[in-house]
Amino acid sequence: MAALYGVHLKRLREQRGWTQRDLAARVFVSPGRVAQLECASGARPTAELTRALDDALDAGGLLVDLWPHVYRESLPDWSRRFMELSARAVAIRTYAAQAVPGLLQTESYARAVLSVGRTLTSLRMLEERVELRMARQGRLRQPDAPTLRVVVDEAVLARPVGGDRTMREQLEGLHRTCDRYALQVLPFESGAHPMLGGSLTLLTMPDGTEVAYIEGSDQGQLFEDPDDVESFIRAYDQVRADSMPEPMSARMIADAAEGYRHGRSERRALARKQLQQQGGRRLRGGGRRLPRHRPGA
Numbered sequence: 001m002a003a004l005y006g007v008h009l010k011r012l013r014e015q016r017g018w019t020q021r022d023l024a025a026r027v028f029v030s031p032g033r034v035a036q037l038e039c040a041s042g043a044r045p046t047a048e049l050t051r052a053l054d055d056a057l058d059a060g061g062l063l064v065d066l067w068p069h070v071y072r073e074s075l076p077d078w079s080r081r082f083m084e085l086s087a088r089a090v091a092i093r094t095y096a097a098q099a100v101p102g103l104l105q106t107e108s109y110a111r112a113v114l115s116v117g118r119t120l121t122s123l124r125m126l127e128e129r130v131e132l133r134m135a136r137q138g139r140l141r142q143p144d145a146p147t148l149r150v151v152v153d154e155a156v157l158a159r160p161v162g163g164d165r166t167m168r169e170q171l172e173g174l175h176r177t178c179d180r181y182a183l184q185v186l187p188f189e190s191g192a193h194p195m196l197g198g199s200l201t202l203l204t205m206p207d208g209t210e211v212a213y214i215e216g217s218d219q220g221q222l223f224e225d226p227d228d229v230e231s232f233i234r235a236y237d238q239v240r241a242d243s244m245p246e247p248m249s250a251r252m253i254a255d256a257a258e259g260y261r262h263g264r265s266e267r268r269a270l271a272r273k274q275l276q277q278q279g280g281r282r283l284r285g286g287g288r289r290l291p292r293h294r295p296g297a
Helices: 002-015 020-027 031-039 047-056 062-072 077-086 107-114 123-141 154-158 164-177 226-242 246-259 264-284
Strands: 091-096 147-153 182-186 199-204 210-215 220-223
Touching: 002 020, 002 031, 002 062, 020 031, 020 047, 047 062, 077 199, 077 220, 091 226, 107 123, 107 164, 147 154, 147 226, 154 182, 154 246, 164 246, 182 226, 182 246, 199 226, 210 226, 220 226
Parallel strands: 091 147, 147 182
Antiparallel strands: 091 199, 199 210, 210 220
16 A cells, blocks of 8 residues: 555656655655655655645545555554444444553553554554554544544553653543543442453444454454344443443543652552542442443433
């Protein structure tokens, strides 16, 4: 795909009678950078540079349309089909066991998470994956954005990925999204549940069909058989039922973000306070489990 991108870029440039230097001057890069793109060598193009090239060459969106496919080449095979489906989904439900879901990650948090992947082979690949992850978030700002429901494990709030500043900024950003999306926290005290050890995403497609995707640290699997998907829907519904209500979850996220302004000992004190508050609230509420609801029911 990078080679195909380069072929189209060169053809469009030559149709205008421009040299590589001419095109480079119009998009504010070096002639060598244009040469790299045309030969599919060096770093892949960013989304911003692709838009600039597309506009300068009056390509009618051709380069912009090719760009996501160029970047998918830097991803593991098992994640590409999932990304293609998620780009068309009308509803996304996800349970995140270890890290903030990619659609809600800040750039610094995403870089910290992606930098430890076992399938990562170079710094260039890291930057490509970060760029693609940030670009995918643009779907949530489109008029046809999917509905999004998120459950994060309490471990996501407790694990300091990328350092205190990165975590504070990430959790503050996550807290702001509570006003736009249904977001819940699954507390440690909920105990065992069907998705221990892995994350789960359910996608509802435009035709109403649903698919399930489970992912670990360096592998993932897509399930499209209706019986398999139904079992994962039941697992997700149980995780939701065991999670704290949205207002309590938002408060817990805000407290966790504040904790990263302080040292580790103060974060532990805040965590103990949160657990005590959770226990008190549940006792005052009679200890009832939250009712389970299927989306759309």
